[in-house]
Amino acid sequence: MIPAAFDYVTADSADAAIAALTEHGDEAKLLAGGHSLIPLMKFRLATPSVLIDIGRLSDLSYIKEDGDQVAVGAMTTHRAIENSDVLKAQLPMLAHVAGQVGDPSVRHRGTLGGSIAHGDPASDLPAALLALGGSVVVKGPNGERTIAADDFFTGFLETALAPDELMTELRFPKMPDAKWSYQKFNRRAQDWAIVGVAAVTNPMNTSVALVNMGAMPLRAEAVEAALQGGASAADAAAKAGDGMSPPTDLNADANYRNALAQTLVARALAETGA
Amino acid sequence: MKVDLTVNGSAMSADVEPRTLLVHLIRDDLDLTGTNVGCDTSSCGACTVHVNGESVKSCTMFAVQAQGLEITTIEGMAADDGTLHPMQEAFRQCHGLQCGYCTPGMVMAATSLLKQNPSPSEAEVREGLEGNLCRCTGYHNIVKSVMSAAGGA
Structure with missing residues (x-):
């Protein structure tokens, strides 16, 4: 399968990428590792007329501690995240979830920023970002802004990222002692989750995010509220489908996904001790 | 658009459209047809090559993204005198192939795996090769081959 023709430009700095986005507007897409965008282009579900290759912006590939946060450059590959000693110590769930994406060859190319910017409700890492209470740093012609994970995903493959903005960094509060669980249910190796659950329990609260339970990556707000109100983990898990509109596809219908979400949330909460 | 890259240790260049996939540059322009196209959707791994030493699915990378990078294909694995790569x-030795279609990708993925984890368990080999499908379902001997190459069997 061959994508539709496009013009190809390379950006050798973040500012050059933003300038190219400003010049080409809606017609342009940024190309990072390409492991979400290229498949879409091959199916011609995406037909950008200009690709701006940011694959050489190695200064956006880093994992560093910054006070009570860890900053991860948007171009950091899943492989680097999976193997990062800093993340294994401070945010073990993020390292684990990165290792659940695709397969090793995919993880050599795919990037955290690319996966988050794609905003696929079936992807693993957006749920981790939500459950960990992370934030997204973006840069545009008017400077930099930081968007909370909860405000970032806005619809099916839609995010708060403006057409002329480049995601530069993901920030996560350190949680070396949090109890966490990532439940990914699929039927074949390397498939997307039919449903997935990311849960993080801290002394004060538990956050739960769901994969493939709606048009975008979502928090399981009903579960979180029930736990906050003192409900048992079992009673809270029973609310996993509340307010959700899960998709129906060849793998599962919406009712099945609702039931699966309840089961997986129960397993996740049992693991975190919520 | 001109792409300069190193393939199997030799500097090469080709004139490609930006939408040309790396696997098509390798097969059609460079005539290295050991790398196969299987699913064409980054699932099966038949097109696996090394990019700067790491396994990558060449159906999911544009040739222009390989500008200046080092590519190794299955043709670059044996020594110059024809001695096979271990x-x-x-x-x-372990009969790790049946029809052979997945084999180049399996060998490339397996060598990348051993580079990162020289002494994997059998489970780690299976996990490490999850992105490579064998339609003959000959996985048992493929895993045995990789364990043998790692010195573990």
């Missing part, structure tokens, strides 16, 4: 030899 992984190729292990596949041969």
Whole structure:
């Protein structure tokens, strides 16, 4: 399968990428590792007329501690995240979830920023970002802004990222002692989750995010509220489908996904001790 | 658009459209047809090559993204005198192939795996090769081959 023709430009700095986005507007897409965008282009579900290759912006590939946060450059590959000693110590769930994406060859190319910017409700890492209470740093012609994970995903493959903005960094509060669980249910190796659950329990609260339970990556707000109100983990898990509109596809219908979400949330909460 | 890259240790260049996939540059422009196209959707791994030493699915990378990078294909694995790479030899000794279609990708993924984890458990080999499908379902001997190449069997 061959994508539709496009013009190809390379950006050798973040500012050059933003300038190219400003010049080409809606017609342009940024190309990072390409492991979400290229498949879409091959199916011609995406037909950008200009690709701006940011694959050489190695200064956006880093994992560093910054006070009570860890900053991860948007171009950091899943492989680097999976193997990062800093993340294994401070945010073990993020390292684990990165290792659940695709397969090793995919993880050599795919990037955290690319996966988050794609905003696929079936992807693993957006749920981790939500459950960990992370934030997204973006840069545009008017400077930099930081968007909370909860405000970032806005619809099916839609995010708060403006057409002329480049995601530069993901920030996560350190949680070396949090109890966490990532439940990914699929039927074949390397498939997307039919449903997935990311849960993080801290002394004060538990956050739960769901994969493939709606048009975008979502928090399981009903579960979180029930736990906050003192409900048992079992009673809270029973609310996993509340307010959700899960998709129906060849793998599962919406009712099945609702039931699966309840089961997986129960397993996740049992693991975190919520 | 001109792309300059190193393939199997030799500097090469080709004139490609930006939408040309790396696997098509390798097969059609450079005439290295050991790398196969299977699913064409980054699932099966038949097109696996090394990019700067790491396994990558060449159906999911544009040729222009390989500008200046080092590519190794299955043709670059054996020594100049024809001596097979230890992984190729292990596949041969352990009968790690049936129809052979997945084999180049399997060998490339397996060598990348051993580079990162020289002494994997059998479970780690299976996990490490999850992105490579064998439609003959010959996985048992493929895993045996990789364990043998790692010195573990």
